[in-house]
Amino acid sequence: xxxxxxxxxxxxxxxxxxxxxxxxxxxxxxxxxxxxxxxxxxxxxxxxxxxxxxxxxxxxxxxxxxxxxxxxxxxxxxxxx
Numbered sequence: 311x312x313x314x315x316x317x318x319x320x321x322x323x324x325x326x327x328x329x330x331x332x333x334x335x336x337x338x339x340x341x342x343x344x345x346x347x348x349x350x351x352x353x354x355x356x357x358x359x360x361x362x363x364x365x366x367x368x369x370x371x372x373x374x375x376x377x378x379x380x381x382x383x384x385x386x387x388x389x390x391x
Contacts, residue, residue, distance in 0.1 A: 328352060328367045333391060335377040339363070364388065 326349045332340045339359050341352040352363050367373075373391035374383035 326351075328363065328371050330372045330374070331363055331367065331391065332374050332376050332383055 326343045326347075328341055328349060329344045330342045331352075332342075333356055334340070337356040339353055339356050341349045341359075341363065343349055352359050352366070367388065371388070372385060373388050374385050375391070376383035
């Protein structure tokens with residue numbers, strides 16, 4: 311995929327579709343599309359990206375917290391995220 315190119319799965323505005331979101335213990339947020347690629351537009355500090363993620367996330371987007379040294383993140387509701 312070239313720089314600036316959008317994933318094959320995109321919304322009607324051309325933005326990559328958010329399929330999973332991980333919030334880390336230091337409030338850094340990582341966001342991925344269906345191909346497992348990061349979406350830089352939505353990544354950063356929780357307080358700075360929270361609103362845009364919640365507005366643009368699909369109903370089936372998986373929200374997670376990875377606050378500990380667990381092997382896998384904890385799946386949470388979008389409201390608890």
